[in-house]
Amino acid sequence: MAVKLEARDIRLEYYQPRTDTRLVALDGVNLTVMDGEFVSIVGPSGCGKTTFLSVVDGLIAATNGRVMVNGRVVSRPGPDRAVVFQDASLLPWRTVERNVVYGLECLGIADAEAKARARKFIDMVGLSGFEHHYPHELSGGMQQRVNLARALVMDPEVLLMDEPFAALDAQTREGMQEELLRIWLQAKKTVLFITHQIDEAIYLSDRVVVFSGRPGRVKEIIEVGMERPRRLTVKREARFHAIEDRIWGLIEEDLKSRIAGDRPPDTPRD
Amino acid sequence: MATAEIELDAGASAHPSTLARFYREHERSIIGGGTLLAVLLIWEGVARSGLVDPLFLSSPIQIVKAGIDLFEGGEIWTHIQVSGSEFLLGYALSVAIGIPLGLATGWYRRLSYLLGPFIDALNAVPRLTLMPIIVIWFGIGIWSKAVVAFLGAVLPILIATNSGVRTSEARYLQVARSFSASELKIFTSIILPGTVPFIFTGLKYGIGRALLGVVVGELYAATAGLGYMIGEAGDTFQTSVVFFGVLIFTATGLVSVGVLDALERRFETWRPKAGAAS
Amino acid sequence: MSTQTVIGEGHVERPPPLVRWYAEHRRAVFGTLVAILFLLFWEGLSRGWWADALRPLIGHAADPLLVPPIFISSPSRIAAEAWRMFVVTREIWSDLRFSAMEYALGLGAAIAVGMPLGLASGWYRRLSYAVGPFLAGFNATPQVALLPLIIIWVGFGLAAKILIIFALAVLPIAISAQSAVRTTDARLLKVAHSFGAGEWHLFRTIILPSAVPFLLAGLRLAVGRAMIGIVVGEIFGSAVGVGAMINRSGSRFETDKVFVGVLVIAAAGMLLAELVHQIERRVEAWRPSV
Numbered sequence: 001m002a003v004k005l006e007a008r009d010i011r012l013e014y015y016q017p018r019t020d021t022r023l024v025a026l027d028g029v030n031l032t033v034m035d036g037e038f039v040s041i042v043g044p045s046g047c048g049k050t051t052f053l054s055v056v057d058g059l060i061a062a063t064n065g066r067v068m069v070n071g072r073v074v075s076r077p078g079p080d081r082a083v084v085f086q087d088a089s090l091l092p093w094r095t096v097e098r099n100v101v102y103g104l105e106c107l108g109i110a111d112a113e114a115k116a117r118a119r120k121f122i123d124m125v126g127l128s129g130f131e132h133h134y135p136h137e138l139s140g141g142m143q144q145r146v147n148l149a150r151a152l153v154m155d156p157e158v159l160l161m162d163e164p165f166a167a168l169d170a171q172t173r174e175g176m177q178e179e180l181l182r183i184w185l186q187a188k189k190t191v192l193f194i195t196h197q198i199d200e201a202i203y204l205s206d207r208v209v210v211f212s213g214r215p216g217r218v219k220e221i222i223e224v225g226m227e228r229p230r231r232l233t234v235k236r237e238a239r240f241h242a243i244e245d246r247i248w249g250l251i252e253e254d255l256k257s258r259i260a261g262d263r264p265p266d267t268p269r270d
Numbered sequence: 271m272a273t274a275e276i277e278l279d280a281g282a283s284a285h286p287s288t289l290a291r292f293y294r295e296h297e298r299s300i301i302g303g304g305t306l307l308a309v310l311l312i313w314e315g316v317a318r319s320g321l322v323d324p325l326f327l328s329s330p331i332q333i334v335k336a337g338i339d340l341f342e343g344g345e346i347w348t349h350i351q352v353s354g355s356e357f358l359l360g361y362a363l364s365v366a367i368g369i370p371l372g373l374a375t376g377w378y379r380r381l382s383y384l385l386g387p388f389i390d391a392l393n394a395v396p397r398l399t400l401m402p403i404i405v406i407w408f409g410i411g412i413w414s415k416a417v418v419a420f421l422g423a424v425l426p427i428l429i430a431t432n433s434g435v436r437t438s439e440a441r442y443l444q445v446a447r448s449f450s451a452s453e454l455k456i457f458t459s460i461i462l463p464g465t466v467p468f469i470f471t472g473l474k475y476g477i478g479r480a481l482l483g484v485v486v487g488e489l490y491a492a493t494a495g496l497g498y499m500i501g502e503a504g505d506t507f508q509t510s511v512v513f514f515g516v517l518i519f520t521a522t523g524l525v526s527v528g529v530l531d532a533l534e535r536r537f538e539t540w541r542p543k544a545g546a547a548s
Numbered sequence: 549m550s551t552q553t554v555i556g557e558g559h560v561e562r563p564p565p566l567v568r569w570y571a572e573h574r575r576a577v578f579g580t581l582v583a584i585l586f587l588l589f590w591e592g593l594s595r596g597w598w599a600d601a602l603r604p605l606i607g608h609a610a611d612p613l614l615v616p617p618i619f620i621s622s623p624s625r626i627a628a629e630a631w632r633m634f635v636v637t638r639e640i641w642s643d644l645r646f647s648a649m650e651y652a653l654g655l656g657a658a659i660a661v662g663m664p665l666g667l668a669s670g671w672y673r674r675l676s677y678a679v680g681p682f683l684a685g686f687n688a689t690p691q692v693a694l695l696p697l698i699i700i701w702v703g704f705g706l707a708a709k710i711l712i713i714f715a716l717a718v719l720p721i722a723i724s725a726q727s728a729v730r731t732t733d734a735r736l737l738k739v740a741h742s743f744g745a746g747e748w749h750l751f752r753t754i755i756l757p758s759a760v761p762f763l764l765a766g767l768r769l770a771v772g773r774a775m776i777g778i779v780v781g782e783i784f785g786s787a788v789g790v791g792a793m794i795n796r797s798g799s800r801f802e803t804d805k806v807f808v809g810v811l812v813i814a815a816a817g818m819l820l821a822e823l824v825h826q827i828e829r830r831v832e833a834w835r836p837s838v
Contacts, residue, residue, distance in 0.1 A: 020568075057448055077450045085448075089441045093463040093540040102459070103449040134540045154449075301677035309682075326701060383578035388586070395814040396775045399791075402798020402806050406619060482690040486780055489695060490795075497693065504696025512700070516693045523688030 002070075004190040005033040005158050009065035010055055012048075025051050026062070027215035033158070033190055040193040040201035041209045042247060044255055048216025049194045050086070053162050056192065057083050069157050079107060082151035084161040088143040090135040096122065096146050097131040103154045121149040124183055141172040148180070152187055161193040165200065177203055178232055185229065198247050199235055210247055212254045219250055328509040333517070336510035350518070352495040353484055356412045357522075360419025361480045367420075368427030368476070369469060375428075376435025376465075377457065389428065397421040398486050405491050415487035415495070422479035427472040434468025435461055467541075470534040477526045481519055587623045594622035621803040626811070629804040644812070646788040647778050650706060654713025655774050662718040662770075663763065666725025671751065676726065683722065691715040692780050704786065713777030717770040724766025728759035760831050768824045775817045 012026040025048045033039045041049045054060040056067050058076040066073050069080050082103065090099050097118055104114035122131060125145035135143055144164050151159055165173045177200060184191060195201050201208045205224055212219040224243060226234060234240055293300060310330045316322055317329030324332070340346040375382040375389075401418060408414035438461050446456045488497025496515050503511035570577060592598045599614035617625055633640040669676040669683075691712070698711045732755050740754050782791030790809050797805035 059444060059447055077448050079450070083445075083448045085441065085445060087441070089445050091442060091445070091460070091463070095540075102445075105459075106446070106449040106451040106455055136541070297674075298677045298680070301674055302681045305678040306681050383575060384582055386575070387579040387582050391583075394818050395810060396772065396779065396817060398776050399779045399794060399810045399813050401779070402794055403803060403810075405798065406801060406803065478688070478690065482692055482776075485690040485693045486776075486783075489692065489780075490783055500693055500696050504699055507700060509697065509700055512696045516689060516697070519693050520685050520689040523690070524685070527688065 002035045003032055004035040004037070004070065005031075005056070005192065006068045006071075007031045007052075007056060007065070008068070010052065010062050010067070011064035012051065012055060012060065013063045024215035026055070027217050028065070029216060029218055031209060031218065033192055036188055036190055037207070038184060038191045038193065038205045039207050039209060040195055040205040041211055042195055042198055042201045042251070043211030043216070043219075044213050044251055045196060047211040047213030047254075049211050050162055052211075052216060053083070053160050053192065053194050056158075057081055057160055079103075079154055080157040081160055082154040082156035082158075084144075084147050084151045084159065084164045086162045086164065087167050088135070088140075088147045088164075090143055090146055090150075092135050095132045095134055096127060096138070099135070099146055100149045100153055102150060117153055118149070121153045122146075124152070124186065125149045126179070139172075140168050141176055144168065144176060145179075148183065152183070152189070157190065159189045159191045161191060163194050163196065166196070173197075173200070174232055180204065181228075181230060198244055198251075199240075202240060202243050202247070203230065203232070203235055208243075208247060210250045212250075219254065222247060325507055325509060328513050332510045333513045336508070337514045337517075340511065340514060346496075346499070348494055349496045349499045352412060352492075353415075353488065353497065356415035356484050356487070356495065357419055357480055359412070359416035360483060361423055361476065363416065363420045364422075364424035364427055364476055364480065365473065368424045368472070369431050372428040372431025372469075372472075373435055373461075373465070376432040377461065382432070389425065392421075393425050393429070397425075398483065401486060401490050404487075410491040410493065412495075415484050415492070418487045419480040419483035422483040423476035426475040426479060427469070430468045430472025430475070431465060434465030437468075438464045466537055467534070470530060470537075474527050474530050477523060477530070481523055485519065590620065591622050591624060594620055594625070618801050618803055621807050625804045626807045630808045630811070633805070633808055640790070640793070640808070640812070643788055643790045643793045647782075647790040650709040650781065650789070651713060651774060651778055653706075654710040654777060655717050655770065657710065657714045658717035658721055658770060658774070659767070661714075662721030662766075663725050666722035666766075667729055667755075667759070669722075670726040670729025671755070683719070687719055687723070691719075692776070695780065695783075709777070709781035709786070709789070712781040713774045716777045717774040720769035720773060721763075721766045724762050724769070725759065728762030728766075729755055731762070732758050761828065764824055764828045764831065768821055768828070771820045771824060772817055775813055778813060 008030055010026050010029040012024070014023040014025060015021075016023060029052055031039075041052065043049050051060065055062050058067070058074055058078065058081070061075060066075075068074065074080070091102065094102065097115065100118040100122055101111075101114040104117065105111075109117075119131075122128060125148055127142060127145055127149070130138065130142065135146070138146070147164060151161075165176050168176060181204060191204075193201070193204060202224055208222045208224060210219045210222065211217065222243060226239070313327070314329050314331060317324050317327050317332070328336075371385070375385055398418065400421065404414050404417050404421075408417055442460045442464065443456065446460050451459065484495070485497040485500075488495040489501045492498040496518055500512050500515040503509075503515065589598075593613065593615045594617045596614035599610045599612075602610035602613060665679070669679050694715055695708075695712055698708050698715075702708050702711060736754050736758065737750065740750050745753065778789065779791035779794060782789045783795055786792040790812055794806050794809035794813075797803075797809065
């Protein structure tokens, strides 16, 4: 399999004029995602995972390091990457259809063609018949489907998903996870998925990247190694819990060291 | 309103009579209209009783009569025309300048640095105090009033538009940038739609300011216009005419804001209905 | 995120102090610069600096750049006039005293009437229905149009000025008081209800404290509106007062004096608004800043 997305030695520093200090948000992050792979990043809140995603999308320029898609260095947003945003961020003054064609509009694609393409993906996310609804008339889950369709219609090389289900209630979230896997199998996209829900990351992914916070670093990468397609019931199996425990342990270490104020010596876990 | 008000009177059974139901559904209009009617009746009664000099109080019927006389006399049309042109000129000018300038100062930070001091300074000065100077500059014709109306209305419109642009939601901007939207596209697809509610707030506020400018200008120095008519009528103790003139201004204000409300609703079909009030 | 910048490649060093100082005070620096330039331009217009400078180049086309002081006065003339009126002849002080008195009385009356009325109509739904049409109508009216009526009722004296200031200021106060009560957090009311608070107790412990910020915001609006009343109320045949002084000077083409009056009113308005703002900040200490 070919490498689809590669981030090499990503370092990001902020300068804060008010306090005249520098803040290191990301410290040498390396990550490789293969073609068609589903990779999640988990980590405590504030660990820089969303910032990392913004760097990959090109919304934030890194201080050092580079991001490559298909071996080409990218430094600004482009149609080869599309983001599924946190809390949907649908434009409230646009209908479902107008929201989905938004990215195509920005590329200057003719309206008729854009609408035809949109129809396919609105259908894929199961929202046929809602084309002319406004976002406020949809439930949170439906809004996230539009959010997903808006990214998929761009036919990107890589789909970047930024905690898209964080604001949903537990039941809707599980439903959406299952839905996402169905769509992913259908659309055959490479996905980089950000979440703070460990079970969500495991259930969806081929590999789970655990971030440690302040500054953000890759702490460990874990192979999930479970067959697909996956049913939601997999979440109640012992092997699932084993992975969950392991990741939780990694994050807990990080949280504890943060509370203690410094990093503890690397003690092996039992 | 924060609380949904559901009240069940102790005497009300599960099936209230149709009359009670009608009352409950239209309570606001019934109480409001009833009070208005009562006040008018009492006013008329007091005026007829002779307890108060009608010169001071006039009365609803006298005001209506005065209105009919004014329209039959025909002279009022000139006043309406003059005041109307002053108002429309001043208001149109303030819309034509306030909205683009508000958008531009919200969008270009440097421009806002440049114009900010002037806008703040002008905003701090009660513009009506400039009336004497404006009359020196523009004379006592319709232009001095149009300018005062303009000065009154342009700032609320400009400031509201500006803050609409500046409070554009960061997450929508991020969506646009992520889709590589051009600056123009960001402006038309994100900034402008988000600013529309602010613009309407400014426009509605501007109506009152423009009317105020017209009235003050005409009271101060004019040879025609409704404000002039009111002033003259006041000097000659024609109280009914004064009341009628004031009512024309009230009606103008109500109708203008009503038109803007209707326009806003058409622009804002995308808004959840409950949140529209805020 | 707005206060921090990403450090780009090859730009890891922090900027020098002067650049940093400018970055932090950009707005103030720009503002001061623009203001100074504007004052210079104004002064130059009335003294003919620009006309003189350009006349060799464009001849008589430069003439419009000399504007007689009778039209636009000039910063230096205004300053000199202000010095004369405040310090030399001290003639403005009696006007100030008179205007301040009518202002205080008018605004005081507006608060005394507007706040209770607004609070009550926010609390009692039926009362709000009853006064609704009157408030809406009065709000849509340019209140200054009532001036001729007021003069018929109370004559040209102090009472007329107080009434017009009252008419201008009362609505913002009443309307903000009404919406203050209406937007009280329903959860707080529920808590109080569940503790068995009585109506009056509820009003005093929940409604009033949460209404204070709204009341002050309304007051801040009213302070500005009432300033208009000073000028407008003294349009007709008043002998004393800053507004009367402005009008008198205007009709005599004493533009310098008009500007002094305008600036005095503007300064008073800003001072009062700032005062209310300071109170607002004190009162709102418990509230997270936005």
